[in-house]
Amino acid sequence: METFIHAYSWIDIRFLLQGLWVTIYVSVISIILSFILGLICGLVRYMKIKYLSAAVGFVVDIIRNLPLLLIIFFTYFGLPKLGLIANPTIASIVALVVFEGAMLSEIVRSGINSVPTGQMEGARSNGMTYVQAMIHVVLPQAIRNMVPAILSQFVSLIKDTSLATIIVLPELLYHAQIIYSQNTSYLIPMYLIIAVMYFIVCFCLSKYANHLQKKYL
Amino acid sequence: MRKFKKFLLLPIIFFLAFTLAACGNKKQNTYQKVKQDNTIVWGVRADTRLFGLMSIKTGRVEGFEIDLANAITKQMLGENGHAKLTKITANTRIPLLKNNNVDVLMATMTITPDRQKQVLFSKPYFKAGQGILVPDNSKIKTVQQLNNKTVLAVKGTTAVANVHKYAPKAKVLEYGDYGQAFSALKAGQGVAMTTDSGLLAGIASENPGYKLAGSNFTNEPYGIAVNKGQTQMVKHINKALDELKKNGTYNRLIRKWFKGVKGFNIKEVEE
Amino acid sequence: MWQILTGYWSEFITGFGNTILCSLIAMFFSLILGVFFALLEVAPPKIGRAIAHIYIEIFCNIPLLVITMIFYLIIPQFWVKVSGFTAGTIGLALYTSAFIAETVRSGINSVGDGQMEGALSNGMTYVQAMRYVILPQAIRIVIPPLGNQMITLIKNSSVLAFVAGFDLMYQGDIVAFSSFQTIETYVIVGVFYLGLTLPLSYYMRHLEKRLA
Numbered sequence: 001m002e003t004f005i006h007a008y009s010w011i012d013i014r015f016l017l018q019g020l021w022v023t024i025y026v027s028v029i030s031i032i033l034s035f036i037l038g039l040i041c042g043l044v045r046y047m048k049i050k051y052l053s054a055a056v057g058f059v060v061d062i063i064r065n066l067p068l069l070l071i072i073f074f075t076y077f078g079l080p081k082l083g084l085i086a087n088p089t090i091a092s093i094v095a096l097v098v099f100e101g102a103m104l105s106e107i108v109r110s111g112i113n114s115v116p117t118g119q120m121e122g123a124r125s126n127g128m129t130y131v132q133a134m135i136h137v138v139l140p141q142a143i144r145n146m147v148p149a150i151l152s153q154f155v156s157l158i159k160d161t162s163l164a165t166i167i168v169l170p171e172l173l174y175h176a177q178i179i180y181s182q183n184t185s186y187l188i189p190m191y192l193i194i195a196v197m198y199f200i201v202c203f204c205l206s207k208y209a210n211h212l213q214k215k216y217l
Numbered sequence: 218m219r220k221f222k223k224f225l226l227l228p229i230i231f232f233l234a235f236t237l238a239a240c241g242n243k244k245q246n247t248y249q250k251v252k253q254d255n256t257i258v259w260g261v262r263a264d265t266r267l268f269g270l271m272s273i274k275t276g277r278v279e280g281f282e283i284d285l286a287n288a289i290t291k292q293m294l295g296e297n298g299h300a301k302l303t304k305i306t307a308n309t310r311i312p313l314l315k316n317n318n319v320d321v322l323m324a325t326m327t328i329t330p331d332r333q334k335q336v337l338f339s340k341p342y343f344k345a346g347q348g349i350l351v352p353d354n355s356k357i358k359t360v361q362q363l364n365n366k367t368v369l370a371v372k373g374t375t376a377v378a379n380v381h382k383y384a385p386k387a388k389v390l391e392y393g394d395y396g397q398a399f400s401a402l403k404a405g406q407g408v409a410m411t412t413d414s415g416l417l418a419g420i421a422s423e424n425p426g427y428k429l430a431g432s433n434f435t436n437e438p439y440g441i442a443v444n445k446g447q448t449q450m451v452k453h454i455n456k457a458l459d460e461l462k463k464n465g466t467y468n469r470l471i472r473k474w475f476k477g478v479k480g481f482n483i484k485e486v487e488e
Numbered sequence: 489m490w491q492i493l494t495g496y497w498s499e500f501i502t503g504f505g506n507t508i509l510c511s512l513i514a515m516f517f518s519l520i521l522g523v524f525f526a527l528l529e530v531a532p533p534k535i536g537r538a539i540a541h542i543y544i545e546i547f548c549n550i551p552l553l554v555i556t557m558i559f560y561l562i563i564p565q566f567w568v569k570v571s572g573f574t575a576g577t578i579g580l581a582l583y584t585s586a587f588i589a590e591t592v593r594s595g596i597n598s599v600g601d602g603q604m605e606g607a608l609s610n611g612m613t614y615v616q617a618m619r620y621v622i623l624p625q626a627i628r629i630v631i632p633p634l635g636n637q638m639i640t641l642i643k644n645s646s647v648l649a650f651v652a653g654f655d656l657m658y659q660g661d662i663v664a665f666s667s668f669q670t671i672e673t674y675v676i677v678g679v680f681y682l683g684l685t686l687p688l689s690y691y692m693r694h695l696e697k698r699l700a
Contacts, residue, residue: 070677155548
């Protein structure tokens with residue numbers, strides 16, 4: 001019991017909160033960017049543009065079927081080869097955006113497919129342009145259908161940031177490891193508290209999202 | 218419709234062009250770059266006590282190598298020289314150097330012929346050797362006794378090859394960093410952990426119940442590494458290192474970090 | 489790249505084998521656990537519902553890596569020694585089972601209450617109605633999402649690399665850092681993973697179209 005009290009001293013908790021902060025901001029940036037990327041790729045695939053849709057579909061299928069860990073390694077070691085300095089933060093954000101963007105594009109594609117084609121035709125015959133019909137008629141319905149899937153994807157994105165410990169991203173799990181590697185009797189308290197922290201963040205996000213969904217959709 | 222398609226095409230074309238443009242990555246002279254930026258990007262460890270360990274209080278990395286890196290930077294670039302520290306792990310360090318993520322590596326890295334094919338080493342800056350860390354009640358005294366037992370090590374270190382050489386029948390499990398490897402030892406995943414004795418002494422000094430078994434079974438000095446072909450850079454690092462040894466800074470740093478560490482003979486490493 | 493593949497062939501094959509083995513074991517147990525907790529969650533007893541609910545929320549909201557680490561580092565301090573492979577497989581099975589439970593539960597719910605009531609009023613017991621009326625219909629609905637869970641499971645098996653589980657990713661790391669050909673090695677590792685996941689993924693898409 002005493003180890004728990006010592007392990008949860010303010011200094012340690014502050015250090016963990018710094019890690020949690022990195023987890024959260026990497027997640028938020030990745031969520032926003034991957035949503036945009038997923039939307040674009042999903043639309044491209046849905047629209048069946050010659051060659052382009054097939055090419056995007058092929059790349060998305062490849063990325064979707066690879067472990068995220070591997071993609072993190074690719075961005076971390078690969079980006080500098082392209083002449084970019086990749087610090088762990090940028091490398092993990094890029095990896096998360098690419099991976100989750102591919103997962104989201106699949107959700108978006110099937111979401112749009114689930115909207116009856118009559119909706120698009122009706123909107124076009126009422127004088128809307130393709131873009132207007134897409135934005136005002138088809139997408140709102142599609143997004144309503146795919147919201148649960150997208151949200152659970154966001155929750156897994158937050159959990160997946162923990163994999164970036166392997167490239168020394170100073171996020172929650174890495175900070176916990178730093179603490180217990182300096183005093184190994186803190187091993188159990190540390191895992192307990194980070195499990196709770198991850199749980200609170202993910203649980204709150206999914207509950208809040210459910211709430212929003214019920215209220216507005 | 219057509220307009221919309223074009224709009225979608227743009228980012229993709231941009232991405233492709235960017236990828237292609239980036240492929241024409243030219244080789245540059247590290248020393249010139251360092252001089253120009255007045256900054257050296259050091260790859261250092263954050264998981265090794267005494268050498269480079271992240272402080273829980275400040276969030277900064279502290280240790281012998283960090284101090285030495287700062288001293289060398291000041292020596293090379295003058296008082297305004299800036300040392301930028303990038304945290305790396307044992308298994309990612311060489312790829313990061315080769316990819317130009319970092320300019321220089323000072324990361325408890327033993328000079329080996331295999332690595333010399335990949336990178337360029339400075340003169341040795343620390344006399345290290347491999348040891349074995351065991352629980353206090355362990356009967357293991359020499360590396361040969363590790364045969365038929367499970368040993369824990371860190372990925373990308375010389376420790377693994379050395380165990381195979383001295384105890385061919387030992388089973389080796391490899392981890393991402395020392396924290397993970399030691400946690401695994403504590404969890405009983407193996408009978409001993411092996412790596413450089415300086416690192417093990419650091420772990421043992423903070424964790425009662427663990428000790429170094431016997432003495433070092435290898436002699437493996439650490440070197441500072443730069444990318445292959447950066448001879449100018451290495452020359453200047455060597456010069457700075459010699460000056461630091463001459464003016465006493467080196468010994469001062471050694472004493473600052475290693476004095477009074479259990480199981481560690483400071484006379485062996487002083488210059 | 490070819491030299492790496494031939495030079496480290498046995499490493500890659502060992503890793504590939506372990507990844508397949510771990511995935512199969514984890515699939516088996518996660519399916520059993522997942523269906524069990526899904527049934528518990530739709531069954532009438534309140535206490536069972538609460539237990540299933542807590543189980544699902546816990547394993548859905550904690551990262552797989554953290555779960556695996558807990559099995560690998562903490563369980564041995566109290567109980568028995570768990571190898572990296574076992575810890576990884578247990579973590580993977582528990583983690584995936586929560587998602588499977590969610591999938592199966594929503595499949596059962598989508599069958600509709602009318603079916604259950606009808607079956608019960610025809611003199612079937614609850615278990616019989618579940619077994620012969622609800623589940624056969626639910627299975628058809630949940631097969632495509634379950635297939636996606638299996639693909640995710642295979643990809644997630646790469647956490648074994650963190651706990652020295654000798655899977656494909658772990659072996660890939662070792663090859664990468666002893667050959668110094670990082671990117672090339674990871675490309676090979678990627679091709680191995682795609683060999684497992686891509687066919688499954690296309691088959692699932694095909695199945696989805698046929699069942700829809």
